[in-house]
Amino acid sequence: MDLNTVVEIRDARHPAPWRPGDGWLGGGTYLFSEPQPHLRRLVDLSRMGWTPVQRHPDGSLEIAATCTIAELSGFAKALVAEAAPLFEQCCRAFLASFKIWNMATVGGNLGNGLPAGPMISLTAGLDGECLLIAQTGARRRVRVVDFITGAGRKVLTEGELIRSVTLPARAxxxxxxxxxxxxxxxxxxxxxxxxxxxxxxxxxxxxxxxxxxxxxxxxxxxxxxxxxxxxxxxxxxxxxxxxxxxxxxxxxxxxxxxxxxxxxxxxxxxxxx
CATH class of the missing domain: 3.30.390.50 (CO dehydrogenase flavoprotein, C-terminal domain)
Known part of the structure; x- marks a missing residue:
């Protein structure tokens, strides 16, 4: 769907002051699925170059907000961990086409905050923690179960960004x-x-x-x-x-x-x- 209220797309690699009508653009699968009359400018995260998924020395797993469902599924197929099957089960819960899999992002699914979001299910089920970055650069961490407060409601403040979700090694x-x-x-x-x-x-x-x-x-x-x-x-x-x-x-x-x-x-x- 064309978003005829959007007049500008900005590259997120080049910071600029946040203003009313701004919105983050990840994969855009939800964003472009229905009218967004409140938006005037999109801040595109697709060129940030964040590693989709990485295993840290302590065994924890960090999933970038821009990681696509296809990338997460591919990573999980080679993941040596008892909980590895859960990743594919939740990816399959999208019941989406390969086109959606290759564009939809983990951060977008979390950011929508919809009850049926399977990335919410996966990361909450494995006791994940979101890393959030404010426009001031301040960082905070919030457990996924606390990040979503209702249907479509999150604890995000104006202009705050989901950077990644970390799953603890023990999970x-x-x-x-x-x-x-x-x-x-x-x-x-x-x-x-x-x-x-x-x-x-x-x-x-x-x-x-x-x-x-x-x-x-x-x-x-x-x-x-x-x-x-x-x-x-x-x-x-x-x-x-x-x-x-x-x-x-x-x-x-x-x-x-x-x-x-x-x-x-x-x-x-x-x-x-």
Missing amino acids: LTCRTAFRQASLYGLGRSGVLIIGTLDPLDGSLAITITASTVRPFRLWFPLPPTSEALRSAIEAAVADDEWFDDIHGLPEWRRHMTFRYAEEIRRELGEAAR
Whole structure:
């Protein structure tokens, strides 16, 4: 779609004062999918030259905001880590064409803050942390589960940039379980639940996304009972935090969340034993 309100595209390599009507341009797959009447100028990040994915000496994994889904998928295929299968599962949750895979970025998916964003699911499920850079150059780090505050709502301030997401080394050693549901065979995720079992201390984390307006990550020192898991979800997610749109009613999303969380509890609980 043509954005007929945009009158200028600026190269992000050449800093300039942020002004009203500015917006970051990554892959543009969402940006160009619908009218953006509030935008007047796009700041293009595509030439920043950031390494898409890199493994740090401490074992953590840093994913640049400009990393495309295709690049992340390709990297994960060669990743030697217990959690490696989760990357491809979340990439496939896009249910998108190769054209989208080659343009859509991890940072763009996070920046949209939509409940069905599978990069939100992946990075929240592996306890990721966003690196944010303000227009002043000030940097801060925010956990992904805290970065998204509601459907389409984030903690970003005016002109603030998502630079990267870092996944801790310990999370990559976890055994994972993945469940996803959609009302349609090739539809947007209505529910996406991720479980991680820590081999070091036997703790279990259940991350709820797509069915709720924001991600929820529930941590248990040991795999809980079915009743304890259900009670934890009920206590964490308020009635008005179950997402409601054309892709699924809140009642269905809630039901499937409990069902999949229990399946994951059993799957990873048996692995722990």
